[in-house]
Amino acid sequence: MRIAVTGASGFIGGAVATALAEADHEVVGFGRTPGGWTHPRARYREWDLDSGPLRADRDFEAVVHCAALADDWAPLAAALRANRDGTRTVVRSFPGARLVHLSTSSVYDAFVPNVDIPESAAPVRRFLSSYAESKTLAEFELAGTDAVILRPHAVYGPGDTTLLPRLFAAVRRGRLTLPEGAEVRHSLTHIDNLVLAVRRALDPATPRGTYNVADDAPVVLADVLREVFARRGMRVRLASIPYRSAFALAGSLEAVARARRRRPSLTRYAVSQLGLERTLDLTAARTRMGYEPTPTELDGAEHW
Incomplete structure (x- = not known):
């Protein structure tokens, strides 16, 4: 297939584009960063979705839309422009192509635990971040299209630039304080399993x-965190703070940050993602896509 991959200069988009090129598809990766992705059997083109629909080289059988602003503290206008309007631009740029859209489990209600949550639990009417709100509205842009929408949670693996790096940066004097000590169940998504889902979604x-x-x-x-730290040779003790206390503290920090026009050191969204159960019902993917994921895998984590 001839496949376009947006966001190819990022962690997820780059992994998807590389895997598809390795599978002998004709891949063109798109991204804002000059030279943001390379592969000996593929091409890379600069394209900022803010500039509007693609005017040339639009003849693709499929497009995997990975580009996004994944920042829970981004101004809502910026998040909407990147995630909602960017999705609209992709739809207009590739008429007739099969569209695989990388969404997020953040579209579910962040105020409560998500326990084996099914796809029907979204959309919701309340949000803890501009990221969640804008990604929800991005899904609305696909109404009436022949799109496949994928909702992963906590994507990790080699090349991760967000999840684990943020946790590493939060370690203080050998201690990492987390809501409820992170003693909660999560459906994590290894990048290889996400790539597998994309490949299944591309199947007509x-x-x-x-x-x-x-x-x-x-x-x-x-x-998982204890094993990652051990594999990296980091002696880190996980400390616990009650969820309600962490949530209240984050709310206070957000208020101060808004007044000072700064970024808070902790957000309510981050607290909710770490301190409440976030598990996904995979029945639809297993039965309708033939999705057969592997267990959570930390081999090689010492090099991530």
Whole structure:
């Protein structure tokens, strides 16, 4: 297939574009960063979605839309421009192409635990971040199209620039304080499993619709973090703060940050993502896409 991949200069987009090129598809990766992705059997083109629809080289059989502003503290206008309007631009740029849209489990209600949550639990009416709101509205842009929407949670693996790096940066004097000590269940998504889901979604036999994607079974987040730290030779003790206390503290920090026009050191969104259960029902992906993910895998984590 001739496939366009947006966001190819990022962690997820780059991994997707590389895997598809390795599978002998004709891949063109698009991104804002000059020289942001390379592969000996593929091409890369600069394209800022803010500039509007693509005017040339639009003859693709499929497009995987990975480009996004994944920042929970971004101004809402900026998040909408990147995520909602960017999705609209992609739809207009590739008429007739099969569209695989990388969404997020953040579209579910962040104020409460998500326990084996099905796809039907979204959309919701309340949000803890501009990221969640804008990604929800991005899904609305796909109404009536022949799109496959994938909702992963906590994507990790080699090349990760967000999840684990932020946790590493939060370690203070050998201690990492987390809501409820991160002793909560999560459906994590290894980048290889997400790539697998994309490949299944590209199959014309896969019905259009929305699918949760994650590793084979949920894990306790604290157990995963302890193993990652051990593999990296980091002596880190996980400390616990009650969820309600952490949530209230984050709310206060957000208020101060708004007044001072700064970024808070902690957000309510981050607290909710770490301190409440976030597990996904994978029934639809397994039965309708033939998705068979592997368990959570930390081999090689010492080099991530």
